[in-house]
Amino acid sequence: xxxxxxxxxxxxxxxxxxxxxxxxxxxxxxxxxxxxxxxxxxxxxxxxxxxxxxxxxxxxxxxxxxxxxxxxxxxxxxxxxxxxxxxxxxxxxxxxxxxxxxxxxxxxxxxxxxxxxxxxxxxxxxxxxxxxxxxxxxxxxxxxxxxxxxxxxxxxxxxxxxxxxxxxxxxxxxxxxxxxxxxxxxxxxxxxxxxxxxxxxxxxxxxxxxxxxxxxxxxxxxxxxxxxxxxxxxxxxxxxxxxxxxxxxxxxxxxxxxxxxxxxxxxxxxxxxxxxxxxxxxxxxxxxxxxxxxxxxxxxxxxxxxxxxxxxxxxxxxxxxxxxxxxxxxxxxxxxxxxxxxx
Amino acid sequence: xxxxxxxxxxxxxxxxxxxxxxxxxxxxxxxxxxxxxxxxxxxxxxxxxxxxxxxxxxxxxxxxxxxxxxxxxxxxxxxxxxxxxxxxxxxxxxxxxxxxxxxxxxxxxxxxxxxxxxxxxxxxxxxxxxxxxxxxxxxxxxxxxxxxxxxxxxxxxxxxxxxxxxxxxxxxxxxxxxxxxxxxxxxxxxxxxxxxxxxxxxxxxxxxxxxxxxxxxxxxxxxxxxxxxxxxxxxxxxxxxxxxxxxxxxxxxxxxxxxxxxxxxxxxxxxxxxxxxxxxxxxxxxxxxxxxxxxxxxxxxxxxxxxxxxxxxxxxxxxxxxxxxxxxxxxxxxxxxxxxxxxxxxxx
Numbered sequence: 001x002x003x004x005x006x007x008x009x010x011x012x013x014x015x016x017x018x019x020x021x022x023x024x025x026x027x028x029x030x031x032x033x034x035x036x037x038x039x040x041x042x043x044x045x046x047x048x049x050x051x052x053x054x055x056x057x058x059x060x061x062x063x064x065x066x067x068x069x070x071x072x073x074x075x076x077x078x079x080x081x082x083x084x085x086x087x088x089x090x091x092x093x094x095x096x097x098x099x100x101x102x103x104x105x106x107x108x109x110x111x112x113x114x115x116x117x118x119x120x121x122x123x124x125x126x127x128x129x130x131x132x133x134x135x136x137x138x139x140x141x142x143x144x145x146x147x148x149x150x151x152x153x154x155x156x157x158x159x160x161x162x163x164x165x166x167x168x169x170x171x172x173x174x175x176x177x178x179x180x181x182x183x184x185x186x187x188x189x190x191x192x193x194x195x196x197x198x199x200x201x202x203x204x205x206x207x208x209x210x211x212x213x214x215x216x217x218x219x220x221x222x223x224x225x226x227x228x229x230x231x232x233x234x235x236x237x238x239x240x241x242x243x244x245x246x247x248x249x250x251x252x253x254x255x256x257x258x259x260x261x262x263x264x265x266x267x268x269x270x271x272x273x274x275x276x277x278x279x280x281x282x283x284x285x286x287x288x289x290x291x292x293x294x295x296x297x298x299x300x301x302x303x304x305x306x307x308x309x310x311x312x313x314x315x316x317x318x319x320x321x322x323x324x325x326x327x328x329x330x331x332x333x334x335x336x337x338x339x340x341x342x343x
Numbered sequence: 344x345x346x347x348x349x350x351x352x353x354x355x356x357x358x359x360x361x362x363x364x365x366x367x368x369x370x371x372x373x374x375x376x377x378x379x380x381x382x383x384x385x386x387x388x389x390x391x392x393x394x395x396x397x398x399x400x401x402x403x404x405x406x407x408x409x410x411x412x413x414x415x416x417x418x419x420x421x422x423x424x425x426x427x428x429x430x431x432x433x434x435x436x437x438x439x440x441x442x443x444x445x446x447x448x449x450x451x452x453x454x455x456x457x458x459x460x461x462x463x464x465x466x467x468x469x470x471x472x473x474x475x476x477x478x479x480x481x482x483x484x485x486x487x488x489x490x491x492x493x494x495x496x497x498x499x500x501x502x503x504x505x506x507x508x509x510x511x512x513x514x515x516x517x518x519x520x521x522x523x524x525x526x527x528x529x530x531x532x533x534x535x536x537x538x539x540x541x542x543x544x545x546x547x548x549x550x551x552x553x554x555x556x557x558x559x560x561x562x563x564x565x566x567x568x569x570x571x572x573x574x575x576x577x578x579x580x581x582x583x584x585x586x587x588x589x590x591x592x593x594x595x596x597x598x599x600x601x602x603x604x605x606x607x608x609x610x611x612x613x614x615x616x617x618x619x620x621x622x623x624x625x626x627x628x629x630x631x632x633x634x635x636x637x638x639x640x641x642x643x644x645x646x647x648x649x650x651x652x653x654x655x656x657x658x659x660x661x662x663x664x665x666x667x668x669x670x671x672x673x674x675x676x677x678x679x680x681x682x683x684x685x686x687x688x689x690x691x
Contacts (some may be wrong), residue, residue, distance in 0.1 A: 025356070038638075091574055092610075126563050128524060129578045131613035131649075131659070153398035154405075160409045195569050213400075213446050214453060216515025216522065217563050224496075224519050238505060327484075343570070 024230035045301050046273035047312040049267045050319060052248050058106035058267065062244055065269030065292040066110065068312040071242065077115040079183035080308075082151065083107055085203050086189045086246075088136035089126040089257050095250040096261040098190050101142030103246045105187060108148055121184025123153030123179045123208050126257075128156055128217045154212035165236030167296055168229035170221075173237055174214045184240050185209070187273060191247035191264065191280055193255035193323050197227060198291050198334045200256045201280045202243035202273040203301075205236050210234065228292035235301055237272060242271045245280065247265075252323035253283075253342050262323060275309045282306070285322035290334045346373030379644040379651075388664050389421050391657065394425040397433050398657040399447075407435060407442045408543045411558025413635065415463035417661040419470050420668045428474060431467045434460045435482050441492075442485030453516045454489070458532035461486040465535045467671045482587040483536050488527050491543060495521025511543070512551040521607035522564035523554055523579040527586035534586075534677050548682055551583045552594050575600075577607050584623035589630070589679040601627040609640075614646045614659035621666040626675055643667060648679040 052058065053320035067073070085099035107330070108118045111121070121142060124133040130152045134140035144149050163170050179185065189205035197204065198317035207219060207230075212215045215221045222230040247266030251259035259327035270276035278288035288294050288304045298304045325331045391514035396414045399407045403500045418427035438444050444456035461483040468475035468483075484616055496519055510525030530547040538544055554561050560575025561583050566574070580600050587597060604620050604627075612620060621639050643663065650659055 056406070089574070089576075093574070128563075128577075129615045130615050131653075132616045134578065135611050135613055152401060155404065159406050162595060212515075214516075216455075216519060217524070218451075218522075220514065220519035221516050254569065254571055257574070328569065 005161060013168065021236050026060040027339060039339050043310075044308060045239050045280045045310040045312050046272075046313040046316075047269040047272060048279070048316060048319065049269075050265055050314045052085045052267045054100050054102040058102060059109050060105055061267050062269060063110045063113075065244070065267065067243075069242075069269055069271050071271060073114040074109060076184065079116050080181055081111045081117065082121045082178055082182035082185045083111075083117045083210065084185055084205065084208055085122055085137075085139065086121065086200075086208065086256075087127075087133045087137050087139060088208065089124065090133050091138075091196045091257075092136055094251075094257075094261075095138070096251050097192070097255075097257060097259075098137045098139075099137045099190050099246045101247065101330045103188060103248075104139060104148075105142050105186060108146055109246050111186075116184075119149045119151055119178065121151030121153050121176070121182075121209070123176070123211055124217075125207055125212070126218055127227065128154070128212060150295045151227045152251055153175065153179065153209055154217075156211065158211050158214060161237055163235030163237055163286075166226040166233045167236075170212065170225055170230070173234060174211055174215065175209060175238065176306050179209045179238065182239065184242065185238060187241055187243040187319050189243070189245055190256075191245055191266065191268075191284075192249065192251040193253060193259055193284070193325055194329070195254050195256070195258075195326055195328075197231075197293065198286055198325065198331055199277065199281055199284065199294075201277040202241075202270075203277055203293055203297065204231050205243075206238060206241070206273075207231065208235050209238060210213060226265075228296055231235045231293035232301070235297065242269075243273050243276050244269050247280070247283075250323070252325075254326055260324075264319075264321065266319065272302040274298070274304065277300075278304040278306075279309060279316055283316050283319050285320055285337070285340065286325075287336065295311055350536070358672045363672065378512050381644055382648070383639065384647055385664060386668060388660055392418055392661065393426050395657060397428040398661070400658050402655045402657065406433065407446055407658075408437065408448055409446070409459050410661070411448065412456060412459035412463040412577070413658065413661050413665065416466055416673055417466055417665045419466050419673050420671065424471055424474065424535050427463075427467050427471070429477065431463055431482075434463060438482055438485065441485070442489030444486070446574060453512070454547060455515050455528065457486050457489055458525070458528035460488070461532040461533045462674070465532075466676075469676075470589065470673075476573040483498050483532075487533070487536050487538060490532065491541070493517060495526075495545070503569050505572075506565060507550070507553045510546060511552060512550040520564075521550060523551060523561055524563070524582055524629065527560075527579070527582040530586040531539055531674070531677075534588075534680065537676070539680055544688075548587060548590070548680070551587060552596055555583065555594075555596035555600055557599075559596075559601075559603035561600060575602065575603055577612060578619055579609075580604055581616065581619035581623040585626055585674065587680065588626040588675055588677050591679050591681060593627075604618055609680055610641055610651075611645060612642055614650055614656075617642055618662035621669065622672060622674055625672070626668050629670070629675075639666075639669070652669045 047068045049061045090098045094117050111118045127133045153176040158174040160172040185204045187202040190202050194200040194320040250264050252262040253259040274340045281288035322340040324342045327343050373617050397406045398410045415430035436450040444457045445452050464479040464483040468479040495514040501550040512521035513529040533544040560580040562573040600633035
């Protein structure tokens with residue numbers, strides 16, 4: 001009910017990090033961070049751990065993975081870390097759809113041990129009642145147990161930030177306060193197929209930083225402006241990111257909601273979301289360059305080619321296990337082999 | 344009607360089984376729900392509402408139109424004229440020239456809460472006509488004009504989307520497709536504001552019925568996508584039932600949705616979803632001599648307890664207060680609805 005390319009508009013509330021600095025300054029800052037992401041973060045190391053379990057040593061795995069990817073623990077001390085799980089449409093019938101609470105708790109423990117200020121934030125894409133999403137996903141109890149605060153990204157105060165990607169027609173995005181204030185946003189996706197895009201991984205998971213209040217449920221403004229384009233643009237605009245992927249109990253087939261469970265036992269970590277997503281593709285037997293948003297991001301936000309990605313931990317090759325894809329025209333070209341499609 | 348404020352809900356142990364190992368949290372967190380005294384809690388909340396009718400979604404956030412509209416309705420429900428007037432005035436101050444009200448008051452949009460503001464103004468006028476004078480009527484009439492000036496974008500029918508994509512309800516954001524919740528809110532507003540027979544209202548009702556899932560309940564707006572039936576969610580399901588309150592005859596699809604909501608009441612339900620669910624189930628039992636044997640005390644106290652653990656949230660607290668009015672909630676103060684005219688509406 002508002003034009004989706006609304007210009008920057010004033011807000012009236014102040015906070016301790018200067019949320020209220022002028023829109024232009026915020027926009028410039030965000031664009032600058034995006035530029036930094038693209039130019040000064042060529043580190044495309046991807047760490048893979050296998051044989052992982054939700055009741056296993058996830059803290060050690062994540063810590064090892066971050067360090068293997070040359071993440072500097074000293075850098076994060078005193079900084080704000082926003083953990084962004086995937087709670088798009090939690091259902092007690094499909095816990096393999098959403099990021100497992102144990103992953104969130106483990107990631108929080110790692111960053112807290114490095115003296116970061118950690119919070120969890122999500123704006124579920126299909127569920128307007130965020131409290132219900134937290135209940136159904138089991139994340140509410142995880143937050144409670146770990147004494148973690150939660151940022152409801154669907155309803156927080158927003159500011160507009162320039163669309164640094166400019167792949168779609170939107171001139172700016174509205175980002176919630178916690179997203180703008182975060183020094184580091186950790187995308188924590190579930191390793192899943194997607195019935196439109198083929199893959200939903202670290203980059204697509206950042207749809208959840210877009211506030212439903214402004215964009216609806218589903219975030220239809222993004223769909224109308226092109227899913228690949230808006231995924232690319234959000235990732236270009238959002239600030240410093242990294243990813244920790246829940247690849248333990250995964251989803252194949254009609255993901256991201258209605259697919260079936262596929263246990264992989266993997267955790268992936270990386271500072272470059274594009275590199276990690278392309279690695280996910282290879283493990284799932286999907287050609288990363290055929291995923292539309294990865295094609296847009298290639299060599300802009302990060303590398304797709306294996307030769308440009310430094311492998312840490314386990315090698316991806318022995319882990320390849322084709323994920324079923326829907327047997328639909330728009331997905332058939334995502335893999336070389338004409339196998340592992342389902343109706 | 345067997346809906347009781349103080350009795351325990353009849354729980355079905357089989358329905359309490361869960362496939363999600365993490366779901367035990369709901370039960371654990373609600374183990375102490377018996378410690379909540381609903382009557383005392385409401386007394387405290389009424390005082391809070393009196394002193395703080397202008398609220399937002401989050402305790403530290405800016406005021407939002409939906410939250411203020413719910414505050415107004417709740418104040419009406421508890422006969423708090425001062426708080427209701429303050430909330431309605433605040434909505435009026437935020438109404439733009441074209442009749443719209445933005446999500447965050449004084450912002451530039453989107454404007455889907457305009458429906459809720461209209462309901463609040465209309466209710467205040469009904470309850471305190473002397474104080475409402477003409478300003479409430481002017482406000483909701485302009486709001487109605489705004490709502491009728493646009494609709495959701497039609498999408499050409501295709502085989503991959505199961506619902507009727509050409510029905511025009513209301514979108515969340517201008518220029519996008521119609522979805523259940525904004526359509527349900529707009530239909531409710533039209534019914535409250537004496538436009539139940541408008542072709543757009545009829546079409547909105549048809550849209551909501553079209554979106555019911557085969558086994559009951561509703562997704563946020565899709566039914567089938569790429570051949571699969573989507574999952575039902577409590578909130579949009581309940582909003583469908585409430586917006587079709589007193590529809591006659593009750594369509595079969597809506598009956599199934601009511602049954603779905605009855606089952607869901609056995610599980611932990613969050614404050615907003617519970618508010619609409621209680622309204623929906625009260626609505627479904629409206630004209631029944633026996634009602635159904637559902638009682639809402641346990642879920643209400645559980646939701647209150649959970650809110651207390653999570654911290655202050657006046658918006659959700661107001662919603663639960665409203666739900667606790669059951670059949671006396673002003674949201675349900677509507678005449679019967681008949682879909683006598685099946686003609687689709689047109690956007691003015």
